[in-house]
Amino acid sequence: MKKSLIFTLMLTFSLFVNGQTQYPVIVIETNFGTMKAILYDDTPNHSAHFLKLVKQGYFNGTLFHRVVKEFMIQGGAQDSRNAPAGAQIGGGRTDMDILPEFRPHHFHKKGAIxxxxxxxxENPQKRSDASQFYVVHGKIYSPGRLDSMEMAVNVPIKNRIIRDHYLPHKDELARLKSVDASAFNALLDSVLHVVDSLYEAAPGKLTLPAEMKEAYSTIGGAHHLDGEYTVFGEVIEGLDVIDKIAALPVDANSRPRSDAKIVKIYVE
Incomplete structure (x- = not known):
């Protein structure tokens, strides 16, 4: 708990130092406690739209209708308001689709909105359904797991480059190794330089930033969502509320058996 608190305070300070000032702090009041959140300046379409809905009271009285522990809590759907127990809810609205605003430095750490x-x-542009939102609960990744995730992506890329640019010289290297050490070393150095240069610039290579590794290995997150869904804000106070809601027993549709209600969302 202490470690998470220190991390959250440092993160909050960093956000305001780095200019996250265009949008006001948002208060998310639930029947399990209150969270405070900021909206990112560099996702203006999502942030402005969310703020507009907040000011309209759009989310007030809706539910966190889909809850998956170690993943996320999703809420705000209009058909969840006053929904009877056991009803399947969570329908979205295509009239609130927004083009994605993916930003590599905004990732799915715990508390990400x-x-x-x-x-x-049916949605190849990955347009957001901005009539709802979700908050990441996530899980904590060990540093070794994060390294393995990088390797799973990068090793095949490196192997492909080696196959294309090293193997064609394999026989010649084998011949030179036994007859001309100087020529062998020169050719080997040349080939490895090409391999390393191509690997360094290879598209699709995964290198997790230090900030991301720190977050995922301390407070946790859901890395598999990165680059697929737009993150436009984050909870800066009340991460324990996410824990409480994520721990609720759910039905077959991931709806909590006891309602997790968004009492109201408003500007601080």
């Missing part, structure tokens, strides 16, 4: 969307088959 993001927009859900329809699947790629």
């Amino acid at each position: 993001a927009a859900p969307r329809r699947g790629d088959d």
Whole structure:
């Protein structure tokens, strides 16, 4: 708890130092406690739209209708307001679709606020359904797990480059190794330089930033969502409220059996 508190305070200070000042602090009051959140300046379409809905009272009285522990809590759907127990809810609105605003430095750490969307088959542009939102609960990744995630992406890329640019010289290197050490070393150095240069510039290579590794290994998150859904804000106070809601027993549709209600969301 102490570690998380220190991290949150440092994060909050960093955000305001780095100019997250365009939007006011948002208060999310629930029947399990209150969270405070900021909206990012560099996701203006999502942030301005969310703020507009907040000022309209759009989310007041709705539910966190989809709750998955170690993943996220999703809420704000209009059909969740006063929904009877056991009813399947959470329908989105295509009239509030917004083009994605992916930013590599905004990722799915615990407390991240993001927009859900329809699947790629019917939504290849990955447009957000801005009529709802979700807050990441996530899980804590060990440093070794994060390294393995990088390797799982990067090793095949490196192997492909080696196959294309090292293997064609394999026989010649083997011949030179036994007859001309100087020529062998020169050719090997040349080939490895090409391999390393191509790998350094290879598209699709995964290098997790230090800030991301720190967050995922301390407070946790949901890395598999990065680059797929727009993150446009984050909870800066009340992370324990996410824990409480995420721990609720749910039905087959991931709806909590006892309502997790958004009493109101308003500007501080």
